[in-house]
Amino acid sequence: MEKDLVKYLGDLLLHQDDGLLIKLRMGDGLDKSKVDEICTVLSQLAIEWEKDDKISKEAVDYFIHIDPVMNAALNRYSEKQQAEILIALDTIMDKVRHCL
Numbered sequence: 093m094e095k096d097l098v099k100y101l102g103d104l105l106l107h108q109d110d111g112l113l114i115k116l117r118m119g120d121g122l123d124k125s126k127v128d129e130i131c132t133v134l135s136q137l138a139i140e141w142e143k144d145d146k147i148s149k150e151a152v153d154y155f156i157h158i159d160p161v162m163n164a165a166l167n168r169y170s171e172k173q174q175a176e177i178l179i180a181l182d183t184i185m186d187k188v189r190h191c192l
Contacts (some may be wrong), residue, residue: 095138098151101133105154113157116165122173127180134187141191155188 104126105113112126141147162181166174 094137097133097137097140098148098154100152101130101137101151104130104133105158110120112163113161116162116168116177119165119168121169122177122180124176124180127184130184131187134184134191138187138190147191152189155191158184158188 103111105111108114110123112130114124115121115123115126118139137147137151159181162177166177167178
């Protein structure tokens with residue numbers, strides 16, 4: 093199940109048509125429902141990895157792209173949208189920290 097969740101996380105973040113990071117980079121705005129789904133998956137992964145000494149490399153590869161991509165996309169958006177993106181980023185990164 094872990095592999096399925098990690099793959100699903102990758103799709104939510106990077107799917108070529110509607111991944112959260114792709115849409116932000118393209119200037120399509122913040123998909124709040126996608127943020128909620130990502131947080132749900134991260135919570136599930138944190139539970140699965142709670143007693144493990146390590147997590148999958150694939151998940152780490154996704155984790156390291158979230159912050160820089162979301163921050164780099166900020167200049168495409170209004171001040172209000174930037175604030176929403178930063179709140180979403182903080183929420184996601186809090187969930188990521190619980191996975192580690």
